[in-house]
Amino acid sequence: MTENVSPLAPEHIAELPALEGxxxxxxxxxxxxxxxxxxxxxxxxxxxxxxxxxxxxxxxxxxxxxxxxxxxxxxxxxxxxxxxxxxxxxxxxxxxxxxxxxxxxxxxxxxxxxxxxxxxxxxxxxxxxxxxxxxxxxxxxxxxxxxxxxxxxxxxxxxxxxxxxxxxxxxxxxxxxxxxxxxxxxxxxxxxxxxxxxxxxxxxxxxxxxxxxxxxxxxxxxxxxxxxxxxxxxxxxxxxxxxxxxxxxxxxxxxxxxxxxxxxxxxxxxxxxxxxxxxxxxDGEGARKMVEITVRGAASDAAAKTIALSIANSPLVKTAVAGEDANWGRIVMAVGKAGQQAHRDRLRIWFGDIRVAVDGERDPDYSEDAAAAVMKREKIDIAVDVGVSDGVATVWTCDLTKDYVAINGDYRS
Incomplete structure (x- = not known):
């Protein structure tokens, strides 16, 4: 157990009432x-x-x-x-x-x-x-x-x-x-x-x-x-x-x-x-940011979840979040490797309410400053539409920081 409480912890720990039986x-x-x-x-x-x-x-x-x-x-x-x-x-x-x-x-x-x-x-x-x-x-x-x-x-x-x-x-x-x-x-x-x-x-x-x-x-x-x-x-x-x-x-x-x-x-x-x-x-080990990832437009809900988890589990995506880097190219990578149908030339990506990619390329109105501002938030929403059908799923993850390596590098000691 670490002595440093996660910055994402609730402000107050709930008091649970007695429960009969x-x-x-x-x-x-x-x-x-x-x-x-x-x-x-x-x-x-x-x-x-x-x-x-x-x-x-x-x-x-x-x-x-x-x-x-x-x-x-x-x-x-x-x-x-x-x-x-x-x-x-x-x-x-x-x-x-x-x-x-x-x-x-x-x-x-x-x-x-x-x-x-x-x-x-x-x-x-x-x-x-x-x-x-x-x-x-x-x-x-x-x-x-x-x-x-x-x-x-x-x-x-x-x-x-x-x-x-x-x-x-x-x-x-x-x-x-x-x-x-x-x-x-x-x-x-x-x-x-x-x-x-x-x-x-x-x-x-x-x-x-x-x-x-x-x-x-x-x-x-x-x-x-x-x-x-x-x-x-x-x-x-x-x-x-x-x-x-x-x-x-x-x-x-x-x-x-x-x-x-x-x-x-x-x-x-x-x-x-x-x-x-x-x-x-x-409370993810070393976490400083929580990430909600929603994938829409997939062949099925199950396919959407597979793609969403591909994004959520990507070390490159998670380290970009830790570094507050709006590197949407890593989202493209994670979608592409997921093994599920995705229409490259219909792909759309949002960081928060900022659309960063549309129709298979960078959004013509893309603003690096606006996207970077989203990445500074404690809770980051990433949305992806893969342009195939109507499958949808949401998963949650956290960033990957140096503290994760430190915690797990000496876990048994």
């Missing part, structure tokens, strides 16, 4: 960091329904494998997250560490092993001694309360410079329900189902199948539309839990994700996911 505790277990929290336990008083999306990396971590196996059971009583060690590429020792952690949590909470979920973040390839923090985990189960959301977000940080938290209220059947969310992520961020660690909890009463459908749909235009450095983590985990406590206030049970009664909940949930995803981009 879930309690949280954190501790400094000394897993890697000294004098900071690095272990979080979330306890569900009654079995919560659960949904999740995970990394598509072929080198997935032991906790990811454990969660995938337990997700089929459809119920959660405990979530354990540690920072400082990813428990990834650790072989049989990694699987054993995950099992020990889960058994400790299950015994402490009083639940089945299949009702425990795990996530780890930090250094890859380092064996993790789960037994070293077993007593700490047992103590956390006794001290958990309903006020620890921000502490939980801090406990799961690695190179993050601020805790990522957000909260929303939605209405289902005339009854207000709460959604709280936390996330971590600053580097090794690229969309592939999920691109960080994030945990969202609602007190709505929603079945596991409906919850999974909502999460799978919501992730596409949020967490799967961000990139910091094009690298997909071995540990990416996004989980959504529903405690069902709002049923006691009259909220109806939801078993169909397409039920019109949850239209407001769906919209609010997706907005919350986008908020957390944007916070990750704003």
């Amino acid at each position: 879930v309690r949280i505790a954190t501790a400094a277990a000394g897993i890697k960091y000294a004098d900071r929290t690095d272990l979080m336990l979330m306890v569900f008083d009654r079995p919560a329904t659960v949904a999740g999306v995970f990394t598509q990396s072929l080198c997935a971590s032991a906790p990811v494998d454990f969660c995938r196996a337990n997700l089929a059971g459809g119920a959660a009583r405990a979530l354990v997250v540690n920072s400082g060690n990813a428990n990834a590429f650790t072989g049989k020792k990694g699987s054993e560490a995950a099992r020990i952690t889960a058994e400790t949590a299950a015994a402490a909470v009083g639940c089945k092993l299949e009702e425990v979920f795990l996530a780890s973040t930090g250094v890859i390839g380092e064996p993790m001694d789960a037994g070293a923090f077993a007593d700490t985990l047992t103590a956390l189960a006794k001290s958990a309360d309903d006020a620890g959301w921000t502490d939980a977000a801090r406990a799961i940080m690695t190179t993050d410079t601020y805790p990522k938290v957000t909260t929303r209220t939605a209405v289902i059947g005339g009854v207000e329900v709460r959604i709280n969310g936390i996330a971590k992520g600053a580097g090794m961020i690229a969309p592939d189902m999920a691109t960080m660690l994030s945990f969202v909890v609602t007190d709505a009463d929603i079945s596991g199948d409906a919850l999974q459908s909502l999460l799978s749909e919501g992730v596409d235009s949020t967490f799967n539309a961000i990139t910091v450095d094009s690298d997909t983590s071995t540990s990416d985990t996004l989980m959504l839990f529903a405690t069902g406590a709002a049923a006691e206030r009259g909220a109806p049970r939801i078993s169909d994700a397409n039920d019109p009664i949850i239209a407001d909940f769906r919209s609010v949930l997706f907005d919350l996911l986008k908020d957390l995803a944007h916070q990750i981009v704003r």
Whole structure:
């Protein structure tokens, strides 16, 4: 964790309210960091329904494998997250560490092993001694309360410079329900189902199948539309839990994700996911600028997204943004290499509201000064029309600075 807070961080860290049915505790277990929290336990008083999306990396971590196996059971009583060690590429020792952690949590909470979920973040390839923090985990189960959301977000940080938290209220059947969310992520961020660690909890009463459908749909235009450095983590985990406590206030049970009664909940949930995803981009390692890239006129929405990510992941584009250089030629390059249909002689490019290229060449009214002024902004909008059809997509990224190299050059030290 760096001491210098990102200049793109929110002015104020949101205070998340208590959410019925879930309690949280954190501790400094000394897993890697000294004098900071690095272990979080979330306890569900009654079995919560659960949904999740995970990394598509072929080198997935032991906790990811454990969660995938337990997700089929459809119920959660405990979530354990540690920072400082990813428990990834650790072989049989990694699987054993995950099992020990889960058994400790299950015994402490009083639940089945299949009702425990795990996530780890930090250094890859380092064996993790789960037994070293077993007593700490047992103590956390006794001290958990309903006020620890921000502490939980801090406990799961690695190179993050601020805790990522957000909260929303939605209405289902005339009854207000709460959604709280936390996330971590600053580097090794690229969309592939999920691109960080994030945990969202609602007190709505929603079945596991409906919850999974909502999460799978919501992730596409949020967490799967961000990139910091094009690298997909071995540990990416996004989980959504529903405690069902709002049923006691009259909220109806939801078993169909397409039920019109949850239209407001769906919209609010997706907005919350986008908020957390944007916070990750704003905390990109060494970032000084956030970039929104919208591609229109593509053969399909999927093609538009591929082109947009080609632009967003280009080191040349990202360094130009860092240097406040309105080098639109690098946008042309990134469009051309994306492998999707693009009409060169219809291509149009905007930086902010300044059109810099049109009909396959520099705009005749192009002003270097006007374009340069856009590049000095903290948030930069880049728009591209590739002139093929009506496909559209938006992704978000950040600039690439010298600080990114410095942070990652000595990450293990």
